[in-house]
Amino acid sequence: MRKRSQWAGALLSTALAAALIGQLTGFTAADGEANGTIWVANRIPAGDAADTIRAFDVRTGDVKLQIPVNTGAQPGDLAVAKGKVYVAEERGSAPAVAIFDAVTGDLVTRIHTGVGSRPHHVHASAGGNMVAVGLFGTDDVIVIDTHDDTTLGRWDTNPANETGRIHAAVFSNDESAIYLANEAGNEVIAMDPRTGGVFWRLGVPAVHELAVSHNQKLLYVSRRGANWLAAIHLDEDVWVKPEKYDDILELGLPDTLRLSANEHLLTVGLRTSPARMAVVDTRTLGVTLVLLDPGGAAGTIAGHQWTAPSGHYTWASFEGPNAGVVLIDHTNDNRLVKTLRYPGQPHGVDHSHP
Secondary structure (H helix, E strand, O other), X not given: OOOOEOOHHHOOOHHHHHHHOOOOOOOOXXXXXXXXXXXXXXXXXXXXXXXXXXXXXXXXXXXXXXXXXXXXXXXXXXXXXXXXXXEEEOOOOOOEEEEEEOOOOOEEEEEEOOOOOOEEEEEEOOOOOEEEEEXXXXXXXXXXEOOOOEEEEEEEOOOOOOOOOEEEEEEOOOOOOEEEEEOOOOEEEEEOOOOOOEEEEEEOOOEEEEEEOOOOOEEEEEEHHHOEEEEEEOOOOOOOOXXXXXXXXXOOOEEEEEEOOOXXXXXXXXXXXXXXXEEEEOOOOEEEEEEOOOOOOOOOEEEEEEXXXXXXXXXXXXXXXXXXXXXXXXXXXXXXXXXXXXXXOEEEEEEEOO
């Protein structure tokens, strides 16, 4: 098993942290990803931003929409597909996946998931044809057909019990498989998203989040409670169970994972405080830790992030004092170049164009 410790030696120096502060300049980019909308879910239980999601204009930073969700829902994540925003209304009296029009903010429909189901992380397939939501209060995952917003299935990963907790569910690039992080069950599950049939299960202690390579041969796994980033080598035949996982990088409480299109850059949200994100060169496993709060306030913690396919930049959320979402330019020494304030606990992040 290949291991490389980076946690202790990769902390930001005082000088670098100071250099990041004050770099909140205007951002311009040649690629089209610099246009469009950044969507953020805020899971704060009280205050003006409670039970809302926001749409920010990428160019100007203006709030295009602030959409209220169900009272007490504390939305933690969202994904955009086929001109709609799919939001996990995790808490409250009627947990659901709420679907909104991405232009008008109007409610399209709600898919109720039952008391205690806790719809959690939301992932869209590469073609936007399906959206999957892990039901963290159960060992189930719900898969939605985005063309008509019908449910393809609420798939039970283990009919024998409900002790598992599905934290994340990510699609293979060709949409033939969905990979599930069963946090309480300490396993990764490969499943057919259209039938719920299980291809294989692999024991992975402390599994939390996943990211699959575009050629579907490598699955990155954050083992948050164990402070390791791991990798699973996949077979071309999705029915073939991998032999093992390999720990490849030690990080402090690694969480959400995002890959650039060329897969040379992997961003990793860290749940340590103050709020930081790790930028990993997958070719060398070199790490840069980026301080997300330009003020360096104590008590902040990172949420989710969206990394542009080009690898040019990342939008990352953080909660705590001065909470919001920040823009990180990876081509300019991973500097913070823009901060958009969103008080409370901004968490899930996604991008849509326009």
